[in-house]
Amino acid sequence: xxxxxxxxxxxxxxxxxxxxxxxxxxxxxxxxxxxxxxxxxxxxxxxxxxxxxxxxxxxxxxxxxxxxxxxxxxxxxxxxxxxxxxxxxxxxxxxxxxxxxxxxxxxxxxxxxxxxxxxxxxxxxxxxxxxxxxxxxxxxxxxxxxxxxxxxxxxxxxxxxxxxxxxxxxxxxxxxxxxxxxxxxxxxxxxxxxxxxxxxxxxxxxxxxxxxxxxxxxxxxxxxxxxxxxxxxxxxxxxxxxxxxxxxxxxxxxxxxxxxxxxxxxxxxxxxxxxxxxxxxxxxxxxxxxxxxxxxxxxxxxxxxxxxxxxxxxxxxxxxxxxxxxxxxxxxxxxxxxxxxxxxxxxxxxxxxxxxxxxxxxxxxxxxxxxxxxxxxxxxxxxxxxxxxxxxxxxxxxxx
Numbered sequence: 001x002x003x004x005x006x007x008x009x010x011x012x013x014x015x016x017x018x019x020x021x022x023x024x025x026x027x028x029x030x031x032x033x034x035x036x037x038x039x040x041x042x043x044x045x046x047x048x049x050x051x052x053x054x055x056x057x058x059x060x061x062x063x064x065x066x067x068x069x070x071x072x073x074x075x076x077x078x079x080x081x082x083x084x085x086x087x088x089x090x091x092x093x094x095x096x097x098x099x100x101x102x103x104x105x106x107x108x109x110x111x112x113x114x115x116x117x118x119x120x121x122x123x124x125x126x127x128x129x130x131x132x133x134x135x136x137x138x139x140x141x142x143x144x145x146x147x148x149x150x151x152x153x154x155x156x157x158x159x160x161x162x163x164x165x166x167x168x169x170x171x172x173x174x175x176x177x178x179x180x181x182x183x184x185x186x187x188x189x190x191x192x193x194x195x196x197x198x199x200x201x202x203x204x205x206x207x208x209x210x211x212x213x214x215x216x217x218x219x220x221x222x223x224x225x226x227x228x229x230x231x232x233x234x235x236x237x238x239x240x241x242x243x244x245x246x247x248x249x250x251x252x253x254x255x256x257x258x259x260x261x262x263x264x265x266x267x268x269x270x271x272x273x274x275x276x277x278x279x280x281x282x283x284x285x286x287x288x289x290x291x292x293x294x295x296x297x298x299x300x301x302x303x304x305x306x307x308x309x310x311x312x313x314x315x316x317x318x319x320x321x322x323x324x325x326x327x328x329x330x331x332x333x334x335x336x337x338x339x340x341x342x343x344x345x346x347x348x349x350x351x352x353x354x355x356x357x358x359x360x361x362x363x364x365x366x367x368x369x370x371x372x373x374x375x376x377x378x379x380x381x382x383x384x385x386x387x388x389x390x391x392x393x394x395x396x397x398x399x400x
């Protein structure tokens with residue numbers, strides 16, 4: 001689910017935190033990608049893109065090759081056991097899937113093809129088998145993966161903080177709440193969608209929102225996260241204003257409780273008080289904050305990451321013989337992986353893409369325009385003449 005309304009707040013208050021890229025500009029980057037989120041994206045792909053129910057394998061194979069071709073080195077992170085606090089959210093998701101399943105059956109009788117497809121997507125669930133098949137595929141491709149103790153987003157953030165990768169790749173904005181220094185979104189989207197990749201920097205987000213990390217976590221919890229529902233009546237703008245004014249979520253809750261108490265008194269006096277704010281009876285925000293501040297992760301320095309040459313014959317056995325993929329395409333994909341994973345990557349020239357600094361005021365017009373072909377030699381001669389104190393040097397200086 002991520003954090004509701006966080007993207008819109010960043011766009012408005014911290015636009016410098018968000019950059020958009022074409023995938024070609026990300027060469028040389030190592031990225032830890034939320035595998036479960038990627039699997040779900042591939043499973044709900046339009047039917048025309050699926051292959052006998054193996055859209056998750058097709059997505060992992062071809063989208064990963066696309067990244068590798070563009071100089072990106074992906075590392076996938078799979079979910080482990082979900083935190084206890086997530087149990088409520090998971091049970092609600094299960095209930096929604098069951099409801100969608102019933103509505104889908106009804107749509108088959110009375111609805112359109114679009115209705116049937118829409119409800120079927122809502123019933124999709126990433127299973128243990130999906131995860132196991134994707135891990136087997138990645139092993140054959142030579143792409144490293146990690147199974148997190150708990151949340152994949154938290155482990156991606158840990159790997160980025162620990163310097164194992166440059167960024168965490170996920171669609172869930174709560175990856176930032178787990179203190180990922182850089183977040184890539186839309187990295188595993190299909191090329192046909194023509195969606196630019198968003199790069200979000202946490203430090204610039206905090207600067208734009210005018211808050212520290214603790215306050216940022218408070219804001220994300222108030223907006224609504226995977227562990228707690230948002231407080232009814234508090235939208236993104238109100239949430240930001242409340243955290244800024246009161247400093248922390250504890251003070252915000254105290255303020256809201258005072259408002260609710262005043263509202264109840266107004267009711268008793270027969271006065272009508274506007275406002276629809278209501279705090280759930282059980283809203284353990286302190287526990288949710290602990291999950292974000294100290295998530296269950298494997299420390300980055302305990303994880304070894306290595307990209308290897310693909311097993312072409314193993315890929316053919318798995319994808320072609322067992323799953324019915326086209327052998328020629330699989331072998332070509334294996335060739336691309338071998339070529340780009342084994343290639344010595346050129347270092348990034350970030351300065352090449354950055355804006356050029358403005359010329360200093362003490363430089364001459366000719367220097368600023370790149371004129372004066374012998375500028376270096378002239379400067380050297382000038383210094384030599386000055387050091388020697390020769391009359392010749394003085395004349396040359398006068399001419400200039």
